Amino acid sequence: MSITYVNDDGYYPSNEEHPRWEHEGYELVVGLEVHVELATRTKLFSSAPNRFGDEPNTNIDPVTLGLPGALPVLNRQAVELAIRLGLALNCTVQKSTFARKNYFYPDMPKAYQISQYDEPINIDGWLDLPDGFRVGVERGHLEEDTGKSTHVGGAGGRIHGSDYSLIDFNRAGVPLVEIVSRPDIRHPEQAKAYVTELRGILVAVGASDAKMEEGSMRVDANVSVRKPGADFNTRCEIKNVNSVRSLGRAIEYEARRQVLLHEAGEPVTQQTRHWDENDGRTHTLRSKEDADDYRYFLEPDLVVVDPGIEWIEAVRAALPVLPSARRAGLAAITGLAANSEAIMVVTDRGHDSFVVDVAKHGGDASITLKHLQQLPEAAGVPAEDVAKLTTMEASGGLTATQAKQVLADMVDAGGGDAEAIATDKGFEAMGNTELESMVDAAIAAQPDAWEKFCAGEGKAMGALVGAIMKASKGQADGKAVTALLNAKKS
Amino acid sequence: MGVGGDSLRRVPDVPKISAADVSKVATLARLCLTDDELTTATAELSAMLDHFADIDALDLDGVEPMMQPTPLANVMREDVEGETLDRDEVLGQAPLVEDGRFRVPPILGIQE
Numbered sequence: 363m364s365i366t367y368v369n370d371d372g373y374y375p376s377n378e379e380h381p382r383w384e385h386e387g388y389e390l391v392v393g394l395e396v397h398v399e400l401a402t403r404t405k406l407f408s409s410a411p412n413r414f415g416d417e418p419n420t421n422i423d424p425v426t427l428g429l430p431g432a433l434p435v436l437n438r439q440a441v442e443l444a445i446r447l448g449l450a451l452n453c454t455v456q457k458s459t460f461a462r463k464n465y466f467y468p469d470m471p472k473a474y475q476i477s478q479y480d481e482p483i484n485i486d487g488w489l490d491l492p493d494g495f496r497v498g499v500e501r502g503h504l505e506e507d508t509g510k511s512t513h514v515g516g517a518g519g520r521i522h523g524s525d526y527s528l529i530d531f532n533r534a535g536v537p538l539v540e541i542v543s544r545p546d547i548r549h550p551e552q553a554k555a556y557v558t559e560l561r562g563i564l565v566a567v568g569a570s571d572a573k574m575e576e577g578s579m580r581v582d583a584n585v586s587v588r589k590p591g592a593d594f595n596t597r598c599e600i601k602n603v604n605s606v607r608s609l610g611r612a613i614e615y616e617a618r619r620q621v622l623l624h625e626a627g628e629p630v631t632q633q634t635r636h637w638d639e640n641d642g643r644t645h646t647l648r649s650k651e652d653a654d655d656y657r658y659f660l661e662p663d664l665v666v667v668d669p670g671i672e673w674i675e676a677v678r679a680a681l682p683v684l685p686s687a688r689r690a691g692l693a694a695i696t697g698l699a700a701n702s703e704a705i706m707v708v709t710d711r712g713h714d715s716f717v718v719d720v721a722k723h724g725g726d727a728s729i730t731l732k733h734l735q736q737l738p739e740a741a742g743v744p745a746e747d748v749a750k751l752t753t754m755e756a757s758g759g760l761t762a763t764q765a766k767q768v769l770a771d772m773v774d775a776g777g778g779d780a781e782a783i784a785t786d787k788g789f790e791a792m793g794n795t796e797l798e799s800m801v802d803a804a805i806a807a808q809p810d811a812w813e814k815f816c817a818g819e820g821k822a823m824g825a826l827v828g829a830i831m832k833a834s835k836g837q838a839d840g841k842a843v844t845a846l847l848n849a850k851k852s
Numbered sequence: 853m854g855v856g857g858d859s860l861r862r863v864p865d866v867p868k869i870s871a872a873d874v875s876k877v878a879t880l881a882r883l884c885l886t887d888d889e890l891t892t893a894t895a896e897l898s899a900m901l902d903h904f905a906d907i908d909a910l911d912l913d914g915v916e917p918m919m920q921p922t923p924l925a926n927v928m929r930e931d932v933e934g935e936t937l938d939r940d941e942v943l944g945q946a947p948l949v950e951d952g953r954f955r956v957p958p959i960l961g962i963q964e
Contacts, residue, residue: 402931403931403932403933404931404932404933404934408934409929409932409933409934409935410933410934410936411933411936417939417952418951418952418953419939419942419943419952419953419954420936420939421936422936422937422939422942423934423935423936423937424937427937427942435927435928435929436927436928436929437928437929437931438928438929438930438931439930439931440931441928459919464880466882467959468954468956468959511959512953513958513959514950524958524959525958526955526956526957526958527955527956527957527958527959528950528951528953528954528955528956529953529954529955529956530952530953531954655880657877657880660919660920662920664927665920665922665924665925665926665927666919666920666924666925666926667925667926667928668925668926669926
């Protein structure tokens, strides 16, 4: 699905504060088209199973194969998931129709794909990246997937120079939502963050398992470059990007390629280019001039889908809390930034609710978050046990290192009393008097470092802390040591 | 399409569609037309478009476009698995088969 943009009227003013990719005085303009396979039991227009990994051509029926007389009947659950996704992306859900997109390809036996064209189910939404950058969502429409081609012979299974292709129709007819962003993205990192955030939303609302490596989430990037403030230049569409990391690399490569062309006074030709992971470049394939003349027309075998306010509001009411709100919740109880790495990682693993549970049991949220980031298995330990452990650590009864070891024991045993485990391991809380004498000894042993530290040279602290940690055999609490040093300085 | 026989037979004064247009559509539909067939198809398609020109002449301001001939909406089925076809029976009708899949000539050119 390609949409021609005349200008970037939809670009959000607040995005101006965010970093932009820049090269030789050019800026980057990216819009993303993401295809997502919906997690239904059956296909979009027939009752054949929608299952990944089955024996080839076993999940097929007359509709899947486009046999004469076979008629499509719309899957209600696919519509429900599409609405769920649209609402999660702040879209307007509207009355929609299906159209035939006509083209010939062996993985599509009907010689047309049933898609939504001028009346998609979801329009005009947006997605906020964790750092607050807002990307407009043009539309999110329903369509059927094609079969899967395997190219045999030639150079390593590539489409070019292959001897023949093998077709498996299990995937044909699987429901897809294609989410088309506005061309708001200005940095490869934003494109990566968009896909990562979208995946989080898809999983959270149960619309898809969104696995790029299995192809249940596929990303195409429309890339162009321009002088800031100028009209959009011709774009190229990058396909065959199989990971978030590759997406960033492919956009960066393509943007630089186009800057070179502009600087050389050569035209950028609108075309589809394939990303090659092996050589780190995009390549063009021979494409026929009329290839994108799809002669859309209304699908006569299907009727209008008009979800109506009741259905839409019922879906909205049942939406789960989205990742952005969950991160905000963690930020509130830990005091960390919502887009800090610890919060991003723990929320992405779905362990944010565990941190909330520990806090409810009186535990320390930020200490819990730190441990969970390093030891995801800790989310399986009873929250009250972790709460007690973090309370001990927060009050200085255990050092961070000791707490980590106690937690590892809890993971192995499926829980346990932090105090008992600590005593068992011989972890005695280091008394303040003992610690203070170690600090004094370190200062006496390194008067130069102490002088520099007092003069405000932060680096000098490292030498002092190092000596204290060594003297305490790693049992001293780093925070307490720092606090003591600072207290003695003033 | 509800095109009446009279309209089809009416020869338009000015062709609504050129032979080049028809040739392009034929190519997109993978049809090989002889010159004679192209001439015939051009005349016939022009006649059809001529018929729609009659509709264009009507004052249809305020009339909602009719997307479907029936007033039906929301015809849907539940997400329940049904029967599938027997793979061997299906593949048995294909000219070439390999590894449980349909074998087709190499794909070049049009990308999707």
